Amino acid sequence: MFGVEPICRVLTEHGTKIAPSTYYAVKSRPASARAVRDERLKTEITRIFVDNYQVYGARKILGWRTPAEVLEEQLRSSQQASVAATG
Incomplete structure (x- = not known):
């Protein structure tokens, strides 16, 4: 229902800039x-x-x-x- 891009867009509108690539980079890291x-x-x-x-x-x-x-x-x-x- 809600994708990463729309959520990042709303966050950017409210002053918190987060690129969708940041989300995908974190998700693809191996577990600590x-x-x-x-x-x-x-x-x-x-x-x-x-x-x-x-x-x-x-x-x-x-x-x-x-x-x-x-x-x-x-x-x-x-x-x-x-x-x-x-x-």
């Missing part, structure tokens, strides 16, 4: 490392949520690990990735 990691975490959290009979809450979902342990694991994996990337 953070977005990929967040998607992986969402999958894992959903699995834990289902395994725990869909009892919602951070204490139930992360009950088998403390938030500090989760953060430590994330930091360790990101450090390993950066070391591997540098060779």
Whole structure:
């Protein structure tokens, strides 16, 4: 119903100049490392949520690990990735 070009035209009329090519450039970029990691975490959290009979809450979902342990694991994996990337 609404395309990119008409929306960009209206934004330009109101003082915010955005070219349609800017939109398409952003949409064609690959996902960032953070977005990929967040998607992986969402999958894992959903699995834990289902395994725990869909009892919602951070204490139930992360009950088998403390938030500090989760953060430590994330930091360790990101450090390993950066070391591997540098060779």
